[in-house]
Amino acid sequence: MHTHILVAEDEPKIAALVADYLGAAGMQVSVVSDGMDVLPAVARLAPAALVLDVMLPHRDGMSICRELRQSSTLPVIMLTARAEEIDRLLGLELGADDYLCKPFSPRELVARVKAVLRRSAPQVAGNGGTPRFEIDEQRMRATVNGQRLDLTPVEYRLLATLLRHPGRVYRRDELLDLVYDDYREISDRTIDSHVKNLRRKIEVALPGQPVIHAVYGIGYRLEID
Ligand code: CA
Numbered sequence: 001m002h003t004h005i006l007v008a009e010d011e012p013k014i015a016a017l018v019a020d021y022l023g024a025a026g027m028q029v030s031v032v033s034d035g036m037d038v039l040p041a042v043a044r045l046a047p048a049a050l051v052l053d054v055m056l057p058h059r060d061g062m063s064i065c066r067e068l069r070q071s072s073t074l075p076v077i078m079l080t081a082r083a084e085e086i087d088r089l090l091g092l093e094l095g096a097d098d099y100l101c102k103p104f105s106p107r108e109l110v111a112r113v114k115a116v117l118r119r120s121a122p123q124v125a126g127n128g129g130t131p132r133f134e135i136d137e138q139r140m141r142a143t144v145n146g147q148r149l150d151l152t153p154v155e156y157r158l159l160a161t162l163l164r165h166p167g168r169v170y171r172r173d174e175l176l177d178l179v180y181d182d183y184r185e186i187s188d189r190t191i192d193s194h195v196k197n198l199r200r201k202i203e204v205a206l207p208g209q210p211v212i213h214a215v216y217g218i219g220y221r222l223e224i225d
Helices: 012-024 035-045 061-069 083-091 106-120 153-164 172-179 188-205
Strands: 003-008 027-032 049-053 076-080 098-101 133-136 141-144 147-149 212-215 219-222
Touching: 003 012, 003 035, 012 027, 012 106, 027 035, 035 049, 035 061, 049 061, 049 106, 061 076, 076 083, 076 106, 083 098, 098 106, 106 147, 133 153, 141 153, 147 188, 153 172, 153 188, 153 219, 172 188, 172 219, 188 212
Parallel strands: 003 027, 003 049, 049 076, 076 098
Antiparallel strands: 133 141, 141 147, 212 219
16 A cells, blocks of 8 residues: 655645655655645545645745644655745744655655654564653653654653653652743643643553653653663
8 A cells, every 4th residue: 555645735746746756656645735635635635744834825824834743753854945934933842743845856845745654653662671762852842762752842741751760750840840831720730631641642652651750749750761
């Protein structure tokens, strides 16, 4: 079965070029040109990756990516017409996996698509080895054993904090301090629920290998071996 890639691009020439190259690389390609059609097409086609132009009619790629990220880890490569826009896009923490600036080489796009597909491929889990966490501070992303964790900013900061000193017990109020910039509507319970979500996401990548442990009445620690 071919890997299905959804391309959201309203410039017909670029869409056709991208479809040609991805097709030649053995992928099945669907194209949508209207921003309003992207999320319904993702739901209908369940593609393996999305190539998403920032400037689309009726709905821009940024808001599409942000909404998608609330419920999906689908790899997204965003296309932008302006190099200087990439910094801004990164700052918005849209959760895209990669960015390409127009005009781009179609070969480069194919290489980037293959790279995000590789990164998102499920790893063989449960081998019982020491999990290997990697933190990308600039992009606020984390992977475990090469598998991307789809974390909220708070979950990312929690994990990055716990990873700084594996084995060390962090008190809840300490975590609150380290993870939040401000204290609106935040309680110890909030930390518990974020930890719970973070654990659940790690559990998907590391079934049967709990790494975050509650220390009764105090807080949490992370153990990786
Ligand atoms: Ca466009």
